[in-house]
Amino acid sequence: MxxxxxxxxxxxxxxxxxxxxxxxxxxxxxxxxxxxxxxxxxxxxxxxxxxxxxxxxxxxxxxxxxxxxxxxxxxxxxxxxxxxxxxxxxxxxxxxxxxxxxxxxxDDVATQISKSTKSIMIASGKGGVGKSSVTANLATGLAMRGLTVGVLDADIWGFSIPQMLGVHGRLGGNEETKRIVPLEKQVGEGTLKIVSMGFLVNENKSSLNWRGLILNRAVRHFLEDVEWGELDYLVIDMPPGTGDVQMGLAKMLPRSDMIVVTTPSKTVQAVASRVASMAQSYYLRIAGVIENMSSFITEEGKQYEIFGSGGGIQLAQELGVPLLGSIPIDPVVSEGSDNGLPVILKEGYASDALNAIVDEIIHSAVPRINPLDCTAHNTIETSVSINN
The missing domain is CATH 3.30.300.130 (Fe-S cluster assembly (FSCA))
Known part of the structure; x- marks a missing residue:
């Protein structure tokens, strides 16, 4: 020495x-x-x-x-x-x-999602805007059209998809492949395949206190270790905000589209724009904006803008993407979510708006972002102090 x-x-x-x-x-x-x-x-x-x-x-x-x-x-x-x-x-x-x-x-993530599957992330800047309700209804609407739709409840802290879709039970496993098998629900001629943390934890003891990157690994297992089979669509209920789960999913499913859910409120619109910025930094395609709780429509057809107006269209214009639709306030939406019967299965103003959005999604042709001069993967240098 x-x-x-x-x-x-x-x-x-x-x-x-x-x-x-x-x-x-x-x-x-x-x-x-x-x-x-x-x-x-x-x-x-x-x-x-x-x-x-x-x-x-x-x-x-x-x-x-x-x-x-x-x-x-x-x-x-x-x-x-x-x-x-x-x-x-x-x-x-x-x-x-x-x-x-x-x-x-x-990491080279070998997900079980086929490259032919169209993946859609339903995102919002904050909670309380009806993102999960929109997810449940859009997935149901796609299945109503005879499609096979995967539903990934990535909102691990606040999972609500099982309740909203009326699907309860425990995730099973395939003994041969050693993979998790989603729970299924038939909707007309279509099928929903659903994975949620709600199928893994006791409903009475479901408090999870995990930090961001651990949450990200949980969602990663849902993509790597679930036997999704052939899907036409994968609809993902994202956690609100721009944390590790959102960024991890953006990397694991780089071909995904993102739909941003907001409300007429200008404040909510400003927060939602941060989610869109995150998506753009990862070169995801933002397929459009959905304005939820846009107005209350009486039986006579009169509209009342309870939460203000303009938030959805302004966000869409800011991002240069279409406003896919505006969903009015309807007590039936909340009742359907509580009872596992998505409102899109019924008749009414909200159902009409949601069905129109589903058709818009299917026929959407927004061009993808071209990641020219991408610097997203710059390596961060680390240094070590050496004393002899």
């Missing part, structure tokens, strides 16, 4: 071993994530490593420490290991999360 050459060689061995230590939550090694802040090797073979965690109270610290010690003990030149812990700064944490997302996006 006297020469600088042998010291450098030992340092390289240490770094190679640390690259085998994977953050259990982020799914990448701690060197690549920039979590190794300092490596000091003293002449007598004492090794001091400084590791920065995403949070000071990270519950995975013990696992990381165990893995580090296990990997380093194979290096005969090291006689003792000391690990110092620190916390990433806000800027460093943002870079680490970006790096983790980037690495996740580079």
């Amino acid at each position: 006297d020469s600088s050459g042998s010291m450098t060689e030992t340092h390289d061995k240490v770094m190679n071993q640390l690259r085998g230590v994977v953050d259990p939550e982020l799914g990448s090694d701690i060197v690549d994530l920039g979590m190794v802040k300092d490596v000091v090797i003293k002449d007598e073979g004492h090794l001091n490593i400084t590791i920065a965690l995403t949070t000071a109270g990270c519950p995975l610290r013990a696992q990381i420490q165990k893995d580090v010690r296990s990997r380093i003990q194979s290096i005969t030149e090291i006689t003792r290991v000391t690990i110092d812990w620190t916390e990433l700064t806000d800027e460093e944490r943002a870079k680490t999360m970006d790096r983790a997302r980037y690495n996740l996006s580079q």
Whole structure:
């Protein structure tokens, strides 16, 4: 250990071993994530490593420490290991999360979704705009036309698709393929194939307190390990906002279309535009905007704009996409959602609007975005401080 050459060689061995230590939550090694802040090797073979965690109270610290010690003990030149812990700064944490997302996006995800399946993500900027209701009704409307439609309830925290579609039970499995089998519902001559966290948890104990990238892995399993079969459409009920699940799905299903659900409110419109920006940054096609709860229509046909007006058309114009339709307020919509009978199966103003939107989706011909000069995959450089 006297020469600088042998010291450098030992340092390289240490770094190679640390690259085998994977953050259990982020799914990448701690060197690549920039979590190794300092490596000091003293002449007598004492090794001091400084590791920065995403949070000071990270519950995975013990696992990381165990893995580090296990990997380093194979290096005969090291006689003792000391690990110092620190916390990433806000800027460093943002870079680490970006790096983790980037690495996740580079994985070759062998989903069970055929390339011939048209995938549609139903998204919103915030909760409470009726996104899940729109998802359930559009999927039902597509099945009414004799199509086979997969429904992926990716809103893992707030799953409601099972209730809205009136489908309850537990997901089964195929013993031969070892894959999950969706629950099915016949709608006329069409079929719905549904996967939701609601089919996996106890309804009375369904609170989930998972962080973003873990949620993303749960949704990923729904794409990789579910026996979807041949689908005409896959309709995805996205979580509200622009978190890790949304970005992960955008990477796993890059050929997807996105439909943004908003309301007449200008405030909701502004929030919804952020979701659209996320979609555009991942070069997803935004197929259009749906304005939900657009107005209340009386039996005499008179309209009352309870939540304002113009939010849907303004968002569509801002994005340069069509307003696919405006769905009026109708108490039957809420009743149908509670009873598992989507309103599109009935007659009325809301049903008419939804059926028109389904037809618009089927015949949509909005051109896809051409990702020229794409810089979305730029690698984030990481650095390690070395003290001899």
